[in-house]
Amino acid sequence: MANNITIVKLAAALGLSKSTVSRAFREGSDINPKTKEIILQKAAELGFSPNLYASNLRGNKSYTIAIIIPEFGNKFFSQAIKGIELVARNNGYHVLIYVTDHSAEKEADIIRTLVNGRVDGVIMSGSGEGDNHEYLKLLKSNKVPLVFFDRYYEDVSTACITGNDLDSSYQATKHLIASGARKIAYLAVNKDVSIGKIRMEGYKKALQEAALPLNEQLMLDTSNDVLVNYKDIKNLIENQKPDAIFASVERLAMSTIRVAKELQLLIPKDLKLICFSCLDIADMLQPSLSVVKQPAYEMGIEATTQLFDILCGRKADGIREIIFLDSELIFQGSSSRA
Amino acid sequence: MANNITIVKLAAALGLSKSTVSRAFREGSDINPKTKEIILQKAAELGFSPNLYASNLRGNKSYTIAIIIPEFGNKFFSQAIKGIELVARNNGYHVLIYVTDHSAEKEADIIRTLVNGRVDGVIMSGSGEGDNHEYLKLLKSNKVPLVFFDRYYEDVSTACITGNDLDSSYQATKHLIASGARKIAYLAVNKDVSIGKIRMEGYKKALQEAALPLNEQLMLDTSNDVLVNYKDIKNLIENQKPDAIFASVERLAMSTIRVAKELQLLIPKDLKLICFSCLDIADMLQPSLSVVKQPAYEMGIEATTQLFDILCGRKADGIREIIFLDSELIFQGSSSRA
DNA sequence: GTGAAAGCGCTAACAC
DNA sequence: GTGTTAGCGCTTTCAC
Numbered sequence: 188m189a190n191n192i193t194i195v196k197l198a199a200a201l202g203l204s205k206s207t208v209s210r211a212f213r214e215g216s217d218i219n220p221k222t223k224e225i226i227l228q229k230a231a232e233l234g235f236s237p238n239l240y241a242s243n244l245r246g247n248k249s250y251t252i253a254i255i256i257p258e259f260g261n262k263f264f265s266q267a268i269k270g271i272e273l274v275a276r277n278n279g280y281h282v283l284i285y286v287t288d289h290s291a292e293k294e295a296d297i298i299r300t301l302v303n304g305r306v307d308g309v310i311m312s313g314s315g316e317g318d319n320h321e322y323l324k325l326l327k328s329n330k331v332p333l334v335f336f337d338r339y340y341e342d343v344s345t346a347c348i349t350g351n352d353l354d355s356s357y358q359a360t361k362h363l364i365a366s367g368a369r370k371i372a373y374l375a376v377n378k379d380v381s382i383g384k385i386r387m388e389g390y391k392k393a394l395q396e397a398a399l400p401l402n403e404q405l406m407l408d409t410s411n412d413v414l415v416n417y418k419d420i421k422n423l424i425e426n427q428k429p430d431a432i433f434a435s436v437e438r439l440a441m442s443t444i445r446v447a448k449e450l451q452l453l454i455p456k457d458l459k460l461i462c463f464s465c466l467d468i469a470d471m472l473q474p475s476l477s478v479v480k481q482p483a484y485e486m487g488i489e490a491t492t493q494l495f496d497i498l499c500g501r502k503a504d505g506i507r508e509i510i511f512l513d514s515e516l517i518f519q520g521s522s523s524r525a
Numbered sequence: 526m527a528n529n530i531t532i533v534k535l536a537a538a539l540g541l542s543k544s545t546v547s548r549a550f551r552e553g554s555d556i557n558p559k560t561k562e563i564i565l566q567k568a569a570e571l572g573f574s575p576n577l578y579a580s581n582l583r584g585n586k587s588y589t590i591a592i593i594i595p596e597f598g599n600k601f602f603s604q605a606i607k608g609i610e611l612v613a614r615n616n617g618y619h620v621l622i623y624v625t626d627h628s629a630e631k632e633a634d635i636i637r638t639l640v641n642g643r644v645d646g647v648i649m650s651g652s653g654e655g656d657n658h659e660y661l662k663l664l665k666s667n668k669v670p671l672v673f674f675d676r677y678y679e680d681v682s683t684a685c686i687t688g689n690d691l692d693s694s695y696q697a698t699k700h701l702i703a704s705g706a707r708k709i710a711y712l713a714v715n716k717d718v719s720i721g722k723i724r725m726e727g728y729k730k731a732l733q734e735a736a737l738p739l740n741e742q743l744m745l746d747t748s749n750d751v752l753v754n755y756k757d758i759k760n761l762i763e764n765q766k767p768d769a770i771f772a773s774v775e776r777l778a779m780s781t782i783r784v785a786k787e788l789q790l791l792i793p794k795d796l797k798l799i800c801f802s803c804l805d806i807a808d809m810l811q812p813s814l815s816v817v818k819q820p821a822y823e824m825g826i827e828a829t830t831q832l833f834d835i836l837c838g839r840k841a842d843g844i845r846e847i848i849f850l851d852s853e854l855i856f857q858g859s860s861s862r863a
Numbered sequence: 864g865t866g867a868a869a870g871c872g873c874t875a876a877c878a879c
Numbered sequence: 880g881t882g883t884t885a886g887c888g889c890t891t892t893c894a895c
Contacts, residue, residue, distance in 0.1 A: 193888055204866045209890060219864055234666045236641040240587070241888035244578040244871050251621075259607040269597040272624050281643070283589075284622045286610050303574040305619070328572045444809055471782055473811035531872055542882045547874060557880055579872035582887050642888095 192235045201229055212237050243304070252494065253283040253301055255294065255311040257338070258411070261437050262465040263483045264312070267336060270487025271310055278495055280307075289376075289411045291317035298322050302329040308494045310487075313338040315380045332497040332504045336490040337481070338381045344507040346497070348490045350481040351511045352382060352463075356389025358516055359461050359479050360433055364397045366524045368431030368459050372405040372423055374439040383408075386435040386463070405429055409439065416442040424450060424458070431522070434462035440476065460521040463514075474520030481514045530573045539567055550575050581642070590832065591621040591639055593632065593649040595676070596749070599775050600803040601821045602650070605674060608825025609648055616833055618645075627714075627749045629655035636660050640667040646832045648825075651676040653718045670835040670842045674828040675819070676719045682845040684835070686828045688819040689849040690720060690801075694727025696854055697799050697817050698771055702735045704862045706769030706797050710743040710761055712777040721746075724773040724801070743767055747777065754780040762788060762796070769860070772800035778814065798859040801852075812858030819852045 198205040203226070210216035211226035230236065243249055254271055256264050268284070275282045283306060287293040294314045301309060302325050309331060320340045326333050335347040363371050373390045375383035387406065394401055404427055409419040420442050423429070434440035440462030444454065452458045454474055461477040469476040489510060496502040536543040541564070548554035549564035568574065581587050592609055594602050606622070613620045621644060625631040632652045639647060640663050647669060658678045664671050673685040701709050711728045713721035725744065732739055742765055747757040758780050761767070772778035778800035782792065790796045792812055799815040807814040827848060834840035 194890095195888075205889080206867080206891080207865055209888095210865085213890080217864065222864080234640070234663055236637075237890095238582070238888050239641040239643050240578045240581040241871090242890080244576070244582050244873090244888085245890050247871085249578075254622075259603045259610075265597045265603050268622070269624065272597075272622060276623075281638070282622050284592075284606070284610060284620050285614075286607065299574070300619070302572075303577040305577050325572060441806060441809070468779055468810070471779070471810050472806070473809060532874095533872075543872090544874080544883075545881055547872095548881085551874085555880065560880080575874095576872050579887090580874075582872080582889085583874045585887075 192233055194237060197226070197230060197233065197235055200233075201226060209237070247304070249304060249307050250279060251281040251283060251306045252308045252310060252491075253285060253297075253306045255285045255287060255297055255309060257287050257289045257312060257314045259286055262467065263337070263437070263481060266465055266483035267312070267487035267490075270484040270489075271491045272487075274488055274491035274495070287314045289314050289316060291320075295322040298325055302326060302331060306331060308332045308334070308498055310334050310336060310490050310494055312336050313340050313381060315377045315383070318342070318380075327505060330504075332494060334490045334494045334497070336486045339509075340381065344505055346490075346493045346502075346506065347509045348486050348493065349382075349509060349511060350479075350486070350514045352385045352514070353389045353392075355463075355479045355514045355516065356386040356433070356435075357393045358389075359477075360390045360393035361397070362477075362516070362518055363431045363433060363459055363461060363522055364393060364399070366431075366455070366459055366522055369399060370402075370405065370427070370429045371399070371431040371433055372407060372427065372429035374407045374409065374420065374423075374432060374434045374436075374443070376409060376411055376436055376439070378406065378408040383435055390433055402427075413438065413442065417446060421446045421450070424452070429458070431459035432461075434460070437462055437464035437466060440464065444472075454521050455523050456525060459523075461518075469517065470519060472521075474523075477519045477522035478517050479514050480517055482512045485512055530571055532575060535564070535568060535571065535573055538571075539564060547575070585642070587642060587645050588617060589619040589621060589644045590646045590648060590829075591623060591635075591644045593623045593625060593635055593647060595625050595627045595650060595652045597624055600805065601675070601775070601819060604803055604821035605650070605825035605828075608822040608827075609829045610825075612826050612829035612833070625652045627652050627654060629658075633660040636663055640664060640669060644669060646670045646672070646836055648672050648674060648828050648832055650674050651678050651719060653715045653721070656680070656718075665843060668842070670832060672828045672832045672835070674824045677847075678719065682843055684828075684831045684840075684844065685847045686824050686831065687720075687847060687849060688817075688824070688852045690723045690852070691727045691730075693801075693817045693852045693854065694724040694771070694773075695731045696727075697815075698728045698731035699735070700815075700854070700856055701769045701771060701797055701799060701860055702731060702737070704769075704793070704797055704860055707737060708740075708743065708765070708767045709737075709769040709771055710745060710765065710767035712745045712747065712758065712761075712770060712772045712774075712781070714747060714749055714774055714777070716744065716746040721773055728771055740765075751776065751780065755784060759784045759788070762790070767796070769797035770799075772798070775800055775802035775804060778802065782810075782814075792859050793861050794863060797861075799856075807855065808857060810859075812861075815857045815860035816855050817852050818855055820850045823850055 194205045198208045210218040211223045285297045333345045339347040377383040464478040532543045536546045548556040549561045623635045671683045677685040715721040802816040803821045
């Protein structure tokens with residue numbers, strides 16, 4: 188913990204009052220530049236800086252924001268955090284990080300620890316669990332603005348930065364059809380929430396447009412556990428024998444590749460594959476993986492920019508606004524015609 | 526920011542004293558369970574929780590630690606952070622995250638913002654830049670313990686969790702030799718610091734043991750910029766024509782794969798490749814990538830456990846101690862004999 | 864331009 | 880088991 192030297196001791200050491208010393212550390216204080224110089228010099232010498240908690244107690248501002256994400260598994264979140272951290276630091280803010288492991292309960296626990304002044308704002312990608320997000324009201328009642336990115340809740344009225352997932356899914360599915368697929372399976376972690384739902388809509392739209400049947404058996408709703416994913420996908424492929432798979436998250440595509448290997452199915456010959464992913468080495472996989480690549484870094488930047496707009500009063504809080512950032516469609520070997 | 530309701534108002538609203546209310550929020554306080562119940566209920570109703578800055582000011586404890594890492598690029602750091610966050614949360618701690626972009630200057634800036642009580646401890650993987658780490662003394666003089674993981678500084682006396690890199694490098698290089706390689710290049714981001722240095726020693730040891738010449742031209746010291754990496758590696762391969770490459774960090778291996786593709790060199794036939802990496806899909810690459818896989822998640826856990834040992838007084842601070850966690854050697858297609 | 868003094872909201876002796 | 884009280888270290892009027 189902090190040095191045991193305080194503003195009072197510094198003052199004593201210099202024969203000044205603590206108010207004068209305090210002034211040396213604030214901008215625009217009416218203090219003699221020379222005095223200020225002397226104080227700062229001595230402070231540096233003693234390794235002193237004003238106690239954060241004492242200042243914040245007075246100032247009622249934390250200069251800290253929180254990121255809450257469901258997992259740390261993939262490049263998408265790494266990139267997003269990178270963007271968030273950058274903008275935050277450029278604004279003199281600190282960043283707390285929390286992982287929910289896709290649990291709404293943990294999410295609620297975390298939120299509860301944030302409303303005591305710990306943070307000035309929150310950036311979150313929803314856990315995707317549950318439909319009761321009452322706990323987020325706590326943020327509002329404590330005037331802590333919230334901005335979503337990627338995974339948002341429809342029952343919460345706030346800004347949200349996400350990809351143009353509906354269209355991307357539609358295009359991706361259309362592409363699979365164009366490559367000859369007729370029995371396309373859709374894999375989601377949660378079909379009923381946010382990204383799982385919207386991405387499925389694009390998938391359905393493309394099927395309907397191509398007059399292909401919508402088969403519930405082909406729409407898999409699996410869990411966040413890799414082993415369960417593997418089993419579910421294996422079952423799906425064995426029982427339904429799809430000729431293509433559209434995975435709404437990267438992890439499900441990876442499991443699919445492993446299952447295909449085990450079942451000795453060749454991609455793309457026996458099974459075509461495309462997925463949402465920010466993997467930067469998709470082209471190095473065997474076969475190269477077709478992906479819908481979301482602008483993760485940009486999402487992080489935009490979400491944080493929005494948050495600061497609210498924090499600085501340039502924008503009102505609590506307004507539902509969805510900002511779509513375009514994803515990139517990269518069609519490669521895994522979804523090619525033969 | 527925090528609600529304007531305070532412990533005093535809550536007390537007034539309930540006809541109790543503020544100390545009683547305060548007690549309701551601390552564990553193990555000698556308070557009537559019923560009274561506590563009533564207080565917590567009212568608090569929930571009013572959306573009140575004790576002001577963090579006031580508590581921390583009193584307690585002189587922030588229940589927050591900082592993670593400082595050089596980059597966010599790869600799975601290694603994601604996994605490590607995951608482990609850190611887990612242990613921290615289990616101990617009721619919050620985690621601040623900072624990225625230095627491999628800059629010692631940024632690292633120093635960050636450290637300076639941490640010594641005012643903001644954090645109780647720091648977990649860091651060094652930027653790898655510079656040899657003057659005086660700024661870390663600030664932590665010590667403010668009694669903020671520091672634990673390194675992966676990339677540490679030799680001039681700083683503190684606990685450090687790292688891989689058994691010397692032996693792993695030695696084994697990896699030996700393996701390349703066993704696979705028929707005779708002209709093995711070593712790629713590092715910084716040959717003179719920490720991991721770059723130690724991993725090179727293992728490489729050299731294996732070469733010497735096999736009576737292969739140590740050729741400085743084959744030991745590349747490149748930058749943290751991907752484009753520069755690419756150019757440097759391309760030059761190296763074109764000019765030196767190595768028959769194998771040992772990359773001390775993942776990114777350099779990825780650049781190598783791309784360069785090989787451009788130069789139409791086949792891996793492993795024309796060029797064998799092995800690298801340090803935590804990629805979980807190394808087996809899916811074409812060819813499957815041989816890796817030295819560090820226990821990133823476990824490193825995060827161990828580093829944080831060490832930090833809490835120090836914070837809780839179970840262990841003294843400022844003791845140089847290096848804890849080695851074994852990496853896994855996964856030899857696959859990219860380094861096979863033919 | 865500097866100092867004295869009153870608190871920010873909470874905690875922890877210490878009384879009762 | 881609860882209340883009283885004295886600060887934690889800093890900021891900020893208000894005097895001078």
